[in-house]
Every structure is written in C-alpha cells, then in structure tokens.
Amino acid sequence: KAGVTQTPRYLIKTRGQQVTLSCSPISGHRSVSWYQQTPGQGLQFLFEYFSETQRNKGNFPGRFSGRQFSNSRSEMNVSTLELGDSALYLCASSWGQGGNSPLHFGNGTRLTVT
Amino acid sequence: QKEVEQDPGPLSVPEGAIVSLNCTYSNSAFQYFMWYRQYSRKGPELLMYTYSSGNKEDGRFTAQVDKSSKYISLFIRDSQPSDSATYLCAMGPGANSKLTFGKGITLSVRP
Numbered sequence: 001k002a003g004v005t006q007t008p009r010y011l012i013k014t015r016g017q018q019v020t021l022s023c024s025p026i027s028g029h030r031s032v033s034w035y036q037q038t039p040g041q042g043l044q045f046l047f048e049y050f051s052e053t054q055r056n057k058g059n060f061p062g063r064f065s066g067r068q069f070s071n072s073r074s075e076m077n078v079s080t081l082e083l084g085d086s087a088l089y090l091c092a093s094s095w096g097q098g099g100n101s102p103l104h105f106g107n108g109t110r111l112t113v114t
Numbered sequence: 115q116k117e118v119e120q121d122p123g124p125l126s127v128p129e130g131a132i133v134s135l136n137c138t139y140s141n142s143a144f145q146y147f148m149w150y151r152q153y154s155r156k157g158p159e160l161l162m163y164t165y166s167s168g169n170k171e172d173g174r175f176t177a178q179v180d181k182s183s184k185y186i187s188l189f190i191r192d193s194q195p196s197d198s199a200t201y202l203c204a205m206g207p208g209a210n211s212k213l214t215f216g217k218g219i220t221l222s223v224r225p
Contacts, residue, residue: 004157033212042217043158043202056212090157099207099214102148105157 002027004106006091012112018079021109025072025093031055032074033103034066037088046089049074050097081113117141120203120216128224133190137203137216140184144205144214147179149188152200152218161201162188193223 005024013019025032033056034046045058049068066076072093078085088110092103120137127133135149146165150158162177164170170177176189186205190197200220206213 006157043215045212048212056210092157097211099212100146102146102160102163103158103204103213104160105150107155107157110155 004091004093004104006089006106006109008109009107010110010112012114013081014114015081015083017081018077019081019111021076021078021089021091021111023074023076023091023093023106025074025091026104029093029095029104030072031094031097031101032068032072033092033094034074034076035090035092036060037090037108038086043090046076048097055097078111083113086111086113117208118203118205118214118216121219122217123219124222125219126222126224127193129193129195131193131223133188133193133197133221133223135188135190135201135203135219135221137186137205138184139186139205139214141205141208141214142181142184143208146206146213147177147186148204148213149175149177150202150204150215152202154199158202193221195223195225198222 031050033048036044048056068074088108090108092105094101149162151161152158167181174191178187200218202218203216
C-alpha cells in the first residue's frame with residue numbers, strides 16, 4: 001500500500017508570495033490533517049479535513065487555508081508568506097477522524113521563506 | 115501545565131543499552147496512545163499504537179501505558195545505531211478532538 005505522498009519536497013519562496021502544497025493520502029483514508037513542524041515549537045496542528053469538510057482548525061492566522069477533494073487528496077495554501085512560515089509542513093492521513101485513530105505522515109514539504 | 119510533557123533530551127546511549135522514553139499528560143480523557151519515530155529529513159513514522167492501560171510489545175520495542183499515573187513509556191531493548199532518531203509521543207482524542215503530540219526527544223545510539 002502506498003504511503004502518504006506530499007509534493008513538492010522542497011520550496012523556496014520570498015516574503016509576500018503565496019504557496020500551495022499538495023497531499024495524497026493512503027488509499028481508503030478519508031481524513032487528512034496538516035501540521036507545521038519547527039525545532040522550537042514541535043508539531044503544531046493546522047487543520048483536519050474529512051469528507052471534503054474542515055472538521056477542526058488550529059490556532060493559525062487566516063493566511064493558512066486548505067481544502068480536500070472528493071478523492072480525499074488535499075491541498076494547503078499559505079498566502080502573503082512571512083519569514084516565520086519557514087518550516088516543515090506535514091500531511092497525515094487516517095481512517096478515522098478527530099484523534100480516534102493513528103495518523104500516518106508523509107515526508108513533508110520543507111518551505112523556506114527568504 | 116502543558117497537556118503533554120516529554121523529556122526534552124537529547125539522549126545518548128551506547129549500542130546495546132536499554133532505552134526508556136517517557137511522556138506525562140494531564141488530560142484523563144485520553145484513550146489512544148502512540149509513539150512515532152522520525153528520522154532526519156523524514157516524516158514521523160508510527161511505531162506503536164495502544165489503547166488504554168497496559169503493555170504492548172513489538173520486537174525490541176515495548177510501549178507501556180499507566181492511566182492512573184497519566185504516564186506512558188517506550189522501552190527499546192538492545193538499542194542499535196539505526197534507532198538514532200527523534201521519538202514523539204502522541205495521545206488523544208482530547209476535548210478538541212485531535213491528537214496531542216509531545217515535543218519529541220532526540221536519541222543517539224553510539225556504536
């Protein structure tokens with residue numbers, strides 16, 4: 001079974017630009033969650049999508065948004081990039097939602113904002 | 115008090131040592147407990163998944179949950195250099211219906 005696939009693996013953007021990250025979950029998984037990982041803050045929850053609906057949202061500004069498609073694939077968008085957005089962005093899929101089942105992570109997208 | 119606390123490390127041990135990694139938590143509603151291993155430049159990989167109190171063993175790894183003390187542990191027997199990674203505990207669901215992660219501890223196993 002193929003794992004969670006995230007594209008691209010690396011991105012370099014400048015302040016003020018926007019970026020879109022993509023995630024393909026494990027086949028059969030309907031829940032997709034996004035996390036930001038930085039050395040100082042650890043894993044910070046961004047949002048969770050289940051059946052194309054956002055079910056949960058973390059404490060991030062509105063510049064961070066996402067969506068899920070009917071095939072469960074998900075995208076995350078960050079607009080008006082800031083230097084502090086430099087991080088590893090991880091997508092995770094699970095068969096259940098709401099923290100009731102383990103997450104399976106992709107290898108992430110490393111975003112660098114200059 | 116943070117919902118999940120994990121020893122900050124880093125931790126360095128010689129090959130063959132028994133490693134004990136620990137997390138404490140404050141939310142008594144947590145029912146599912148996980149350990150993840152993350153190698154450099156990779157995403158976290160699910161290592162162990164347990165429900166409620168007790169022990170679960172998988173090869174050299176044993177996960178232990180003590181709900182009465184709100185304490186979970188991961189034991190690694192006969193540690194190998196290939197076990198060198200960051201280990202994160204996770205648990206849920208909380209009142210906010212999501213998993214809560216510890217900050218992770220970096221383990222180095224010296225040959």
